[in-house]
Amino acid sequence: MSGVNATVGSLLGFLHEGPQSGWDLMETARVRIGGFWSLTRSQVYRELAAMADSGLIETDSTGARDRRVYRLTDEGREVFRAWIAETPGEENIRYPLLLTLAFARHLPPERLAEFLATHRAIHQARWEAYRLQDEQSRAAGAGRLDLVTLDFGLRYERAVLDWFDGVGDLNVNS
Secondary structure: OOOOOOOHHHHHHOOOOOOEEHHHHHHHHHHOOOOOOOOHHHHHHHHHHHHHHOOOEEEEEOOOHHHHHEEOOHHHHHHHHHHHHHOOOOOOHHHHHHHHOOOHHOHHHHHHHHHHHHHHHHHHHHHHHHHHHHHHHHHHOHHHHHHHHHHHHHHHHHHHHHHHHHHHHOOOOO
């Protein structure tokens, strides 16, 4: 067992692609895993400091705007290998709209309709962004394994949009 959390594991994974600053790592995380995993700026910088202290990464140099650039050490590669080989934990759906819908009878119908419309629009925009990212990745020669998480995102957003279409206009009194 690696003993590292998912934040550390993902940062080590991103650093396999080459040295990056904390800001670069945040941007990489937003683009690559932001649709299904969240990292906060404070988490990233806290973990980078701890990773450097434990020898998993080194500060390579100072980049643009005095940004520290981190690179993976051999120990960091070993810890990543151990982490990535572990069986992933079970997913836990935390969907604030579903929590609200569990108590929807306490909402005025127009407010409920507003929530549903807002959230449907968010998922439509995500689906369109994933579709564009998929097209660009395929055009750039990405392989099937490179696209597997993107494929999940596309299918997930399509399923959520289908669910919204099936829900239609909920009547709070139903």
